Amino acid sequence: MTASHDTPAPSRRSRANGDGTVYQRKDGRWEAAGYVLAPGDTRKRVRVYRGTRKEALAKLTEKIAASNLGVPVVSAQGSLGAFLTYWLENVAVHQLRETTHTRYTTCVTQYLIPGLGKRKLAKLAAKDIRSWLNGLRTVCQCCARGLDARRKPDAQAGRQPRCCAIGKCCRKLLSPLTLAYIHSVLKSALEHAVREEEIPRNVARNVRTGTPRPRRFEPLTADEARTFLTAAKGHRLHALFELALRTGLRKGELLGLRWEDLDLDASTASIRRTLQRTRTGGPTTLPTKTISSERRIALPVACVTSLREHRARQAREKQQAGAQWVDNGLVFSRPDGHPIEPATLTRHFKALLRRSRLRAIRFHDLRHSTATLLLEQGVELVVIKELLGHAHIGVTATVYAHVRLRLQRDAIDLLGRTLGERSESVSQPTDGDDPPLCAAPVR
Structure with missing residues (x-):
């Protein structure tokens, strides 16, 4: 019996054009x-x-x-370590300042490449980054990097094995700020990989590390600030210390200041550059930290007076140095005219604190002291932002939030006292001849 020709053959599964095979x-x-x-x-x-x-x-x-949807296919074939090296040598070196590039390089070579360098760039996932960061939080860096094993014993310098070399872990863990910095460097590198269409998206942005607590600082009180200024009188860098405390200039901005930037008759200073130590050129004059950092500030009368005295002292030093003098136009320099090393200024500052019997603080805390004392005197936040050269007023508000909270508490207490006095006066009869209540000035 033959099959009927009217029976349809089984249809072959086919795909539409463009759907692939x-x-x-x-x-x-x-x-x-x-x-x-x-x-x-x-x-x-x-x-x-x-x-x-x-x-x-x-x-x-x-x-x-x-x-x-317009997302190109992944073309990256190499490892994350190879891309990080390429990014540092060909991209970041042209976009970052030398000091920032040095910190990025240290972060990449010490943490990112040893931890994630062997991962394929195209296959890197958010869970890989999260797991690695979680492990980094609990690993002693002294043991992981062999710092203790490389430490040469020196009794006079106080260098003695104290960790893995003697079988006793010191638990030297990374701070939350360091972990956040490592994460931000990885995000910056992967963001460039997205721009070059090596990967479709930045997976590091999907990893949340939490907001680390801001670094605590200990600004000088009004009494301590007066003691510091009194102790600085007679010091060769008296004008620098006074300028730092009264205007809040950064260390690099002070050391990079030139006489052409000052107008002592108009009592103004133009902040155009900063001095930093670089790995290749030593103390080097660079542009300011941000565009907002380039600013013009007013100088207090005390600073103008001390700067005039400092200029006369520098003229005498120039005459004594003779041919050895290096004329670079810096306001604050060594006795031979060379720039002052930032580390040298820190040593002078710490010695001055010890001599004045003040507690140990960082040089940058003078800048915090300026802002704190101004806030406590009721100066507007926007004025302090312009003086300090912050890029956004939110930076000023965040850093000095504790000071604003204290001022709010003082204002609330004042309002409470005012309302209390008012309620007591209402209970007593009055003939209406008393003058209206006036609010006391809030400091």
Whole structure:
């Protein structure tokens, strides 16, 4: 009996144009191939392999759907460590200041490459970064990097093995600020990989490290500030210390100040540059930290007087140095005219604190002292922001939030006293001839 020619043959499964092809390989795996968007606004054929036809088709459909949204296919084939090295040597070196580039390089070589460098850039996932950061929080860096093993014993310098070299871990853990900094460096590098279309998205942005607590600082009180200024009189750098406390200039801005930036007759100073120690050139004059840091400030009368005295002293030093004098126009320099090393200024500052019997603080805390004392005197936040050269007023408000809270408490207490006095006066009869209540000035 022959089959009827009217019976329809089983239909062959087919895919629409552009959906790609799916077939089973000789090794049993399923391969799906199709065209997707590639860097340079071109298209390329990609292949995916899975154990079943359904899985291969789903993966190819996912790639084609992302391509239709304008996301190019991943082209990165190397490791994260190779890309970080390329980014430091070819991109970051032209976009960052030398000091910042040095810190980025240290972060990459000490933490990122040893921890994540072998990972493929295209396959790096948010969970990989999160797991690595969680592990970094609990690892003693002295043991992990062998710091104690490389420490040469020196009794006079106080260098003795105290950790893994003697079998006793010191638990030298990274601070939350350091972890946040490492994470930010990785985000910056991956952001450039996205711009170069090496990867479709920055997976480091999906990892939340939490907001670290801001670094605590101990500004000088009004009495301590007066004691400091009194002790600084007679010091060769008296004008610098007074300028730092009365105007809040940064250390680099003070050391980079030139006489051409000062107008003592108008009592103004133009902040245009900063002096920093670089790895290649030593003390080097660089542009200010940000565009907002380049500013013009008013000088107090006391600073103008001390700067005039300092200029006369510098003229005498120049005459004594003779041919050895280096004329670079700096306001604060060594007796031979060379720039002052930032570390040298820190030593002078600490010696001055010990001589005046004040507690140990950082030189940068003089800047915090300026802002704190101004806030306590009721100066507007926007004025302090312009004086300090902050890029945004939110930076000023965040750093000195504790001072504003104290001023709020003083204002609330004053309002409470006013309301209390008013309630007591209402209970007593009055003939209406008393003058109206006036609010006391809030400091």
